[in-house]
Amino acid sequence: MAKKIIWTPQAEETFEGILNYLEINWTEKEKRNFIVATDKIIQLISKQPDLFRKSNSLNTYEALVTKHNLLLYIVKKDTVDLITFWDTRRNPKKKHKNK
Numbered sequence: 001m002a003k004k005i006i007w008t009p010q011a012e013e014t015f016e017g018i019l020n021y022l023e024i025n026w027t028e029k030e031k032r033n034f035i036v037a038t039d040k041i042i043q044l045i046s047k048q049p050d051l052f053r054k055s056n057s058l059n060t061y062e063a064l065v066t067k068h069n070l071l072l073y074i075v076k077k078d079t080v081d082l083i084t085f086w087d088t089r090r091n092p093k094k095k096h097k098n099k
Contacts, residue, residue: 005080014084014086042071055072070085
């Protein structure tokens with residue numbers, strides 16, 4: 001059975017930030033591709049939350065959406081909480097400090 005997906009405010013904010021960046025600096029096609037890739041990843045996470053790499057942080061997983069964007073999430077009993085989108089070009093040591 002698929003788990004319910006919960007978007008945290010930080011996940012919503014970082015997702016919107018990426019969309020705004022793509023809208024300003026790239027094309028509508030790139031923005032649409034990112035939305036489709038994100039939807040596919042979230043569907044996979046809902047069905048198989050442990051499919052992706054477990055991070056060093058307790059109960060946190062990382063799904064690569066694009067080569068520049070990770071989706072961090074936490075698996076709970078009945079839900080999956082989307083925590084944040086992370087730019088892979090940033091310092092990985094800071095990845096779990098913003099949760």
